[in-house]
Amino acid sequence: MNESELRRLLADLSLEEKIGQMIQLPGYFQNAGNITGPANDMGFTQDDLRFAGSYLSIIGAEKLRQMQTEFMAQHPHHIPLLFMADIINGYRTVFPIPLAQACTFDPDLIEKSAVVAAREAAVSGLHVTFSPMADLVRDARWGRVMESAGEDPFLNGQVAAAMVRGYQGHDLREPGKIAACLKHFAGYGAPDGGRDYNTVELSERTLREDYLPAYQAAVRAGCELVMTSFNTLNRIPSAANEWLLREVLRREMGFEGMVISDWNALQELLAHGIAENPSEAAFVALRAGVDMDMVSPIYAKNLKELAEKGRIPMAWIDESVWHILRLKNRLGLFEHTFKDADEAAEKTVHLSEAHRRMARTCAEQSFVLLRNDEQLLPIRGDDSVFIGPYAESPLLNGAWSIFADDQDTVSLKAALRSRPKTHEVPVVPGCAMADPEHPVIGFQHPLPPEELDTEAALEEAVRLAKQAEKVILCLGEHRECSGEAASRGDLSLPRCQLRLLDTVAAVNPNIIVVLFTGRPLDIRPVSEKAKAILLCWLPGTEGGEAVLRTLLGENNPGGKLSMSFPYCTGQVPVYYNHLNTGRPWNAGILDGRFGSKYQDIPNEPLYPFGYGLSYTTFACSPVTLSGKRMTRSTSISATVSVTNTGSRTGTQTVQLYIRDLSGSVARPVRELKGFRRVTLEPGQCTPVTFTITEEMLRFVGLSMDTASECGDFDVFIGFDSRTDNRARFTLTE
Ligand code: NOJ
Numbered sequence: 001m002n003e004s005e006l007r008r009l010l011a012d013l014s015l016e017e018k019i020g021q022m023i024q025l026p027g028y029f030q031n032a033g034n035i036t037g038p039a040n041d042m043g044f045t046q047d048d049l050r051f052a053g054s055y056l057s058i059i060g061a062e063k064l065r066q067m068q069t070e071f072m073a074q075h076p077h078h079i080p081l082l083f084m085a086d087i088i089n090g091y092r093t094v095f096p097i098p099l100a101q102a103c104t105f106d107p108d109l110i111e112k113s114a115v116v117a118a119r120e121a122a123v124s125g126l127h128v129t130f131s132p133m134a135d136l137v138r139d140a141r142w143g144r145v146m147e148s149a150g151e152d153p154f155l156n157g158q159v160a161a162a163m164v165r166g167y168q169g170h171d172l173r174e175p176g177k178i179a180a181c182l183k184h185f186a187g188y189g190a191p192d193g194g195r196d197y198n199t200v201e202l203s204e205r206t207l208r209e210d211y212l213p214a215y216q217a218a219v220r221a222g223c224e225l226v227m228t229s230f231n232t233l234n235r236i237p238s239a240a241n242e243w244l245l246r247e248v249l250r251r252e253m254g255f256e257g258m259v260i261s262d263w264n265a266l267q268e269l270l271a272h273g274i275a276e277n278p279s280e281a282a283f284v285a286l287r288a289g290v291d292m293d294m295v296s297p298i299y300a301k302n303l304k305e306l307a308e309k310g311r312i313p314m315a316w317i318d319e320s321v322w323h324i325l326r327l328k329n330r331l332g333l334f335e336h337t338f339k340d341a342d343e344a345a346e347k348t349v350h351l352s353e354a355h356r357r358m359a360r361t362c363a364e365q366s367f368v369l370l371r372n373d374e375q376l377l378p379i380r381g382d383d384s385v386f387i388g389p390y391a392e393s394p395l396l397n398g399a400w401s402i403f404a405d406d407q408d409t410v411s412l413k414a415a416l417r418s419r420p421k422t423h424e425v426p427v428v429p430g431c432a433m434a435d436p437e438h439p440v441i442g443f444q445h446p447l448p449p450e451e452l453d454t455e456a457a458l459e460e461a462v463r464l465a466k467q468a469e470k471v472i473l474c475l476g477e478h479r480e481c482s483g484e485a486a487s488r489g490d491l492s493l494p495r496c497q498l499r500l501l502d503t504v505a506a507v508n509p510n511i512i513v514v515l516f517t518g519r520p521l522d523i524r525p526v527s528e529k530a531k532a533i534l535l536c537w538l539p540g541t542e543g544g545e546a547v548l549r550t551l552l553g554e555n556n557p558g559g560k561l562s563m564s565f566p567y568c569t570g571q572v573p574v575y576y577n578h579l580n581t582g583r584p585w586n587a588g589i590l591d592g593r594f595g596s597k598y599q600d601i602p603n604e605p606l607y608p609f610g611y612g613l614s615y616t617t618f619a620c621s622p623v624t625l626s627g628k629r630m631t632r633s634t635s636i637s638a639t640v641s642v643t644n645t646g647s648r649t650g651t652q653t654v655q656l657y658i659r660d661l662s663g664s665v666a667r668p669v670r671e672l673k674g675f676r677r678v679t680l681e682p683g684q685c686t687p688v689t690f691t692i693t694e695e696m697l698r699f700v701g702l703s704m705d706t707a708s709e710c711g712d713f714d715v716f717i718g719f720d721s722r723t724d725n726r727a728r729f730t731l732t733e
Contacts, residue, residue: 001334006325010318013077018321019303020051021079024260024294027058048300050074053292053324054082056130059403061341064125068337080333082324084181087129088147088400089113091120092350092408093541095359097398097482097518098133098159100366100537102149102562103612105653105675107162113362114166116355119176123349124403125341127331128179130227132163134214135184138573140566141194143486146398146518146538148189150562151575151609153210154672157217164221172224173332175340182218184229184262186244187211191231194572195487200231205665207233209700210577216253224257224327228290230265237272239265240281245289258323260292261285267296278302286312291320351408356542363539363546365651368559369613370533376470376512377532378553378615381422385464386412387504388474389433389497390516396543398518399443399483408541412474412514415544422548426468430461430504431496433478438494440478447480454496461500462507470510472551473501473530479538482518491522491569498525505529514547520565527606535559553615558651558677560612560720564605571601576609576721577668610655610672610720616646616682620654623717623727632694632708636729639689640717644680651679655723656690657716663709664702670716690717697731 001009013021029039029049039049052071058064064083072078089095095113104110114131121129134156137145149159160182167180187207191198202211219226226249228238238244239261249255266285267278275281282302285293293299306312331339349355369377390396394411397404416422432450434440440447465471475497480486492498502525505511513530515523518538526533534557536547549555566574585595585603597603619642626637642654656674660667673696676688692715697708710731718725 001329006329009077010322010325013321015304015307016047017051017076018317019299020048021053021321021324022292022299022303022317023048023052024054024056024084024292025049025052026295027055043297043301052081054084056084056294057086058083059085059124059126061123061125061343061346065338065341072337079325080328080337082128082328082333083126084128084130085121085126086131086400086402087117087121087126088131088133089398090117090359090401090540091124091403092405093120093355093359094397094401094404094409095362095540096366097146097538098149099146099518099562100539101362102155102159103368103537103559104362104365105155105560105677106365107158109362109365110159111162111166112358114163115176116358118167118178120350120355122176122178122340123342123345125338126178127333127339128181128225129167130181130183131167132160132180132218133183134160134218135187135189136211136214137189137563138575139190139194140491140520140563140572141487141489141569142189142191143196143482143488143519144189144484145520145563146482147400149214151564152562152577152672153213155562156214160214160218161221164218164223168222168224172330173336179224179327179331180218181225181227181260182215182223183227185215185226185238185249186229187233188229188231196485197230200233202234204704205700208704208706212248219253219255224330226255226257226259228259228261228265230262230268232272237265237269237274239290240269240274240284240288242288250289258291258327259289261290261294261296263294264296266290266293266298279306282306283312286316286320291323351541359540360542360546363542364550364555364557366537366539366559367546367550367557368535368561368611369557369615370535370607370611371527371530372613372615373531375615376510377534377551379470379472379512379551381552382425383469384425384472385468386416386425386427386472386474387430387461387465388500389429389431390474390476390514391427391472392429393433395479396516396539397479397541398538399479399486401540402444404541410542410544412544412547415548426464428457428460428464430457431500433494435494435496440480442480443483458500458503461504465504465508468508470512471504471508472512472514473504474514474516475501475526476516477518477521479518489569491520491566491572493521493523493526501525501529514551520563522566522568524568524606553648556615556648556650558612558614558653560610560653561607562609564609565607567601567604567606571598571605574605577671579666580669608721611722612720614646614650614652616644616648616650618650618652618680618719619643619645620718620725623715623725625715625727625729627729629730629732630692630694631732636692637689638692638715638717638727639687640725641685641687642678642680643685644682647682649679649681651677652719653677654688655718655720657721657723658692658696659714659716660697660699660709661712661714663699663711665699667699670721672721688717692729694731
């Protein structure tokens with residue numbers, strides 16, 4: 001349809017039809033046009049369902065084609081439904097969790113993984129994914145860190161934009177493309193105490209400086225939708241925050257697409273105490289600019305009366321419906337109502353060999369080698385025993401992989417058994433995944449209790465550990481321990497796993513821990529007892545194969561932490577780009593009581609942002625600058641040369657950080673401004689040059705404008721956020 005046809009369609013709709021467009025119903029309401037029990041309970045009527053604009057979490061080419069056909073036949077204007085779902089890190093072929101993908105520091109690879117996810121979802125009839133999540137995170141207690149790209153605004157923005165490009169391509173009508181819904185606007189990643197859905201208090205400067213840039217990057221990349229966050233931001237729930245949605249998102253950031261609330265969030269405006277009754281909730285949400293109400297009955301039950309009484313202008317409704325119709329049109333649904341839904345294609349596209357290969361590559365590049373004393377890794381294979389709950393478990397997908405089947409996942413045990421060299425190696429659980437006193441709470445279903453004879457399992461593990469040269473100890477958090485509504489107050493590993501670690505380490509000094517987790521954990525005991533630690537996050541469908549290839553040295557790990565691993569839970573939030581304080585404390589420099597420090601733990605995380613080793617070693621030369629002064633219209637090149645000083649080919653991510661030494665507001669001790677991945681053969685050396693432009697020096701100053709200020713800057717180039725390889729330059733007028 002062209003724009004004037006679409007305008008005419010909008011003008012032709014009845015008020016009921018318009019309001020219908022603004023409603024999204026959950027898949028469990030089953031068939032369009034049929035009122036079901038849950039719908040009834042929520043107060044929806046047959047009429048509400050007749051005009052609905054969208055459904056979420058319902059999948060499958062056959063089902064969605066049929067639903068679309070029946071729905072459009074009964075709709076007075078035959079407007080197609082939009083089908084949306086959470087395709088977070090893959091659909092049937094599951095990629096590593098986003099926090100792990102960010103560790104690749106490889107936006108092109110992340111874009112390719114989004115291309116695969118979109119293609120698989122599209123053939124199953126989906127039009128929109130609720131991804132990317134660009135929420136900046138600093139507190140590992142928050143379970144949803146797994147879904148973010150970590151603690152750095154720049155990296156977050158790069159990842160979010162890559163995902164948008166991958167899902168959407170250049171034209172949504174093209175086969176295999178779906179629309180991206182950026183979430184959760186705004187500040188959802190900063191809940192008090194790391195508790196999900198909790199209050200968020202951020203100064204406007206911190207919001208603008210640290211939290212908004214990643215959303216902005218996704219908007220610039222052209223994301224079609226934005227989802228509001230559940231939380232209050234400075235005491236206003238986002239779904240009722242007119243300033244946030246109309247002023248910041250639309251006017252300042254230039255977003256022109258559709259805004260959807262999060263699940264039931266309009267109803268929750270009552271619990272937030274921002275609306276006295278449902279009618280008021282509908283009023284404040286529409287005034288704020290929420291176009292579509294996800295799941296709650298607030299718009300369905302209240303907009304009509306508000307409009308008829310003149311409390312809300314028709315223009316508000318028309319504006320929202322326009323955003324929705326325009327998205328349907330951009331997806332080409334008025335001409336191709338099923339878009340890519342294709343049962344035959346589902347069979348060939350899902351889990352295709354090419355998709356699996358891509359998932360494996362992505363997993364391999366996301367692994368972070370945290371430690372490798374005595375070059376214990378890689379292993380030969382037949383020199384090791386594999387112990388731990390994750391040695392066998394196929395639960396390697398992140399919490400959001402709700403459309404994937406665990407039977408499609410290659411566990412580590414399955415990978416071991418598929419090769420002659422490791423076919424026979426012992427693989428035993430050693431202990432349960434979780435402690436009985438802290439049973440894992442399932443996201444979708446209650447989990448069956450683990451059945452294991454604890455003492456016998458431990459004894460067997462010890463017996464095998466005694467006989468082996470090396471022990472591969474596969475530990476970690478159950479996948480349901482991270483994700484939505486999975487906040488934790490203690491970031492330790494389960495006690496049963498720590499006991500296994502202690503007991504096995506007592507009989508074999510060569511412990512290699514392979515760590516599976518959706519969030520940074522307190523791994524002090526692991527760091528003390530293991531000579532090598534390979535962090536594999538939740539690596540997805542090809543996880544077991546990717547882990548094995550890495551342990552055997554067929555893949556050389558090169559991932560870098562996208563989020564600091566705290567020293568302990570009491571240290572969070574902990575992030576590298578913090579302010580300095582007036583009393584910065586560095587061990588040995590400002591001793592005594594009155595530095596900014598803890599009395600019992602260090603200030604530094606156990607493993608910092610940007611950190612990660614390789615099976616080879618690299619050296620970085622001092623930074624050389626093309627000049628010592630730049631103006632707003634010139635730039636400086638900063639160069640290092642990087643050498644592979646080890647004996648294997650490997651990939652290093654060279655990172656550029658900048659510190660503004662003084663400004664009208666306090667500036668972070670350093671901020672990531674660029675990175676470059678280089679793959680070098682043994683002995684190979686390459687120059688790596690970054691161009692420092694004035695734009696990199698901007699920040700939100702005293703007057704809330706984003707601008708640079710003249711003065712001195714330190715530039716750091718190295719292999720992680722702790723590098724002290726630096727040079728100084730000056731920005732002048
Ligand atoms: C709630 C979550 O916060 C959001 O991220 C998700 O997309 C929706 N539910 C839909 O499932």
